[in-house]
Amino acid sequence: MEALNGWWDDYLLASVTVAKVFVCSLILMVIFGLLGASAKLSSNRLANAVGNAYTVFFRGTPEILVILLLYFGSAVSLTTIARVFDPSVAFVDIPPFWAGSIAIALVVGSYATETFRGAFNGVKSGSIEAARALGMNGLQTFFYIRIPEMWRIALPPFGNHMLSLIKDTALISIIGLNETLFVAKQAASTTGKPFTMYIVVGLIYLGFSTAITISVLLLEALANRHIQRRPS
Amino acid sequence: MNIGIVFDAIPRMLSGIVMTFQLLLLSLAIGTMIAVLLLLMRISGRWWLSWPAQFYTYVFRGTPILVQIFIVYYGLPQFEWIRESIFWPILRDPFGCAILALSLNTGAYLSEIFRGGVLAVERGLLEAGAALGMSATHRFIYITTPLAIRIALPAYGNEVISLMKSTALASTITLVDMTGIGRTIVAETFAPYQVFLSLAIVYVAITWIIQRSVKRLEVYLGRSTAR
Numbered sequence: 001m002e003a004l005n006g007w008w009d010d011y012l013l014a015s016v017t018v019a020k021v022f023v024c025s026l027i028l029m030v031i032f033g034l035l036g037a038s039a040k041l042s043s044n045r046l047a048n049a050v051g052n053a054y055t056v057f058f059r060g061t062p063e064i065l066v067i068l069l070l071y072f073g074s075a076v077s078l079t080t081i082a083r084v085f086d087p088s089v090a091f092v093d094i095p096p097f098w099a100g101s102i103a104i105a106l107v108v109g110s111y112a113t114e115t116f117r118g119a120f121n122g123v124k125s126g127s128i129e130a131a132r133a134l135g136m137n138g139l140q141t142f143f144y145i146r147i148p149e150m151w152r153i154a155l156p157p158f159g160n161h162m163l164s165l166i167k168d169t170a171l172i173s174i175i176g177l178n179e180t181l182f183v184a185k186q187a188a189s190t191t192g193k194p195f196t197m198y199i200v201v202g203l204i205y206l207g208f209s210t211a212i213t214i215s216v217l218l219l220e221a222l223a224n225r226h227i228q229r230r231p232s
Numbered sequence: 233m234n235i236g237i238v239f240d241a242i243p244r245m246l247s248g249i250v251m252t253f254q255l256l257l258l259s260l261a262i263g264t265m266i267a268v269l270l271l272l273m274r275i276s277g278r279w280w281l282s283w284p285a286q287f288y289t290y291v292f293r294g295t296p297i298l299v300q301i302f303i304v305y306y307g308l309p310q311f312e313w314i315r316e317s318i319f320w321p322i323l324r325d326p327f328g329c330a331i332l333a334l335s336l337n338t339g340a341y342l343s344e345i346f347r348g349g350v351l352a353v354e355r356g357l358l359e360a361g362a363a364l365g366m367s368a369t370h371r372f373i374y375i376t377t378p379l380a381i382r383i384a385l386p387a388y389g390n391e392v393i394s395l396m397k398s399t400a401l402a403s404t405i406t407l408v409d410m411t412g413i414g415r416t417i418v419a420e421t422f423a424p425y426q427v428f429l430s431l432a433i434v435y436v437a438i439t440w441i442i443q444r445s446v447k448r449l450e451v452y453l454g455r456s457t458a459r
Contacts, residue, residue: 056436056440057432057436059393059439060393060397060432060435060436060437060438060439060440061397061432061435061436062397062398062399062400062401062411062435063397064400064401064403064404064411065400065411065414065428065431065432065435066432068415068418068424068428069424069425069428069429069432072418072424072428073424073425073428075424076422076423076424076425163293163294167295167296167297168296169296170296170298170299171296171298171401173298174404181298181299181302184302188306192310193310194302194306194307194309194310195303195306195307195308195310195311196310197307198299198302198303198306198307199303199307201299201302202291202295202299202300202303205294205295205296205299206290206291206294206295209293209294209295210294
């Protein structure tokens with residue numbers, strides 16, 4: 001345990017990085033998921049094809065490959081473009097933070113696409129008809145009826161997507177992001193205590209996923225508070 | 233962009249497909265056994281069996297698989313007694329470590345899937361079995377198991393796919409699977425688009441094959457209930 005002295009601050013900073021990646025990729029994931037779901041639900045053939053290609057590709061490709069593709073691919077493109085202006089440029093890349101966040105958001109977003117689509121279709125047609133019968137217009141029906149019902153259906157799988165995101169952040173260390181696994185690698189080679197160092201990373205992630213699980217449970221209770229049966 | 237690299241790279245990467253499938257099938261087999269054991273522990277109704285199983289699932293599902301691989305491969309040799317134990321020949325070898333980590337991980341996920349299947353079996357059928365005088369063990373083997381397998385199969389197929397995707401992480405501990413070879417080729421040619429994109433297509437194709445086979449199996453197992 002004393003081997004950890006002097007590394008706590010590194011782990012703390014790295015955990016903050018993990019949290020930052022998580023928040024950024026979560027926002028992007030929701031955007032990608034909503035775009036994908038709208039593409040798949042639209043009546044436009046082209047949008048359908050794009051939506052399907054998106055989910056098939058990203059659900060079938062290992063996350064690590066997407067990260068490598070985005071990071072090294074963008075680096076090659078950017079370097080080529082930069083050399084047009086200044087031939088002495090050696091290497092330009094997107095920061096690993098952003099390449100990684102976008103990559104994991106794309107992957108998990110493809111799963112979220114199916115969740116959002118399923119939730120949209122899962123809203124009972126009776127509820128929509130009832131809203132119409134009450135004289136609500138399209139927008140009102142969407143915001144007051146569809147969104148709250150979708151939210152209840154999508155929340156449990158959405159929680160799982162958040163857990164996938166937090167665990168995928170560990171992969172970004174492969175392209176050199178200074179996060180917990182990266183710190184553990186340095187700490188292990190300096191102190192010669194790899195087990196201790198990597199276990200700390202495991203505990204950090206366990207903490208993150210526990211916090212997410214608990215928040216999702218609380219959100220579910222909040223979302224379902226009206227339909228909870230009261231003990232009579 | 234030089235497309236010729238693709239034709240050069242694909243055969244080289246495909247030579248790693250054997251490694252990918254070895255990792256997938258071996259850890260799937262061991263993981264399934266772990267999952268069955270965990271399932272039996274959880275539904276045993278004895279807290280001293282059920283709690284450890286729950287704790288195991290919580291830990292392995294709550295941490296990234298990459299961290300688990302690193303703990304097994306880089307972490308365990310820290311201890312003298314592990315280096316002197318009979319397991320050292322497995323733990324010294326990156327292949328053994330990858331199999332161990334992948335099996336332990338997928339076992340946790342699969343046990344949850346199996347549990348979902350077992351809990352979804354209709355109570356009435358079990359009561360009918362009891363009324364016919366079947367013992368609890370007989371009911372479990374002849375009623376619960378076949379139905380639970382049918383219910384859990386789609387989720388099992390998804391887990392096989394995510395396990396297949398996780399095998400790509402074995403390249404981080406020096407194993408030369410398809411991803412490992414792809415990374416070597418990119419380091420040589422610096423053509424990430426051609427190499428990684430064609431590799432991604434190979435993975436998508438494998439995913440598609442797994443999906444199709446599971447669908448086939450679903451139809452086959454559901455043949456008695458299909459109208």
